Amino acid sequence: MSASLHPAAPHHLPPFITAPGDTDILMVVMAVFLIVAVLAVGLLFLRLHTLPERIAHKSKKLQFEIVAVLGLLALFTHIHAFWVAGLVLALVDLPDFGGPLGRMAGSLEKLAGFAPGRGAEGVPDDPAAPLAHDHGDAREETKELTHA
Template structure:
């Protein structure tokens, strides 16, 4: 092989062309860029997916368990309705029905015990 270039070969090639030794700088940069984008999209997806559970930590344990179950169902079945239901359940607190009913029951118990 001779070290002289062919007369029709361009004397200057852009830097993103593959060199004679086989190294391709543009391909290497794009591989690292694509891996970084995939990693960032995955982190963003799982952060958004955990949003209802983070919101539910202020609520009671039963509500947190129900929201966690709905979020896991949404993650594994890819049915977004479960995630939306978990988000709605986390955003709106269910009304407290037990406390007024127990207060009424205690008042009725006190009234009954006074009559005897």
């Protein structure tokens, strides 16, 4: 084999063409660049995907858990509406309904003479049996009203 160039080949070869047996520097650089680019895009995607959870982290526990579940649903189902709903829920500050309702329940327990937090003791867990009503009279009245 001769080391001379083919007569149709240009006399000056570009620097990215290597001799046989040498390391292809361009391929190595591009492989490293491709790995770094894929990792950077993946990191950007995950940071963007967890944006609603990071916003809701400062809010109430229940709101944070709902936003986290919506984020997981969006991640595993690829339905973007879950992510948008989680972002909207994270941005909206939900009012505290438990505080006023708890104060109302405490006041009602105090009015009823129960100790605070002891209002439901003594109430049976089983619901009461439904009362039996005789609907016979109502059926007769209905017949009279509908009969011409």
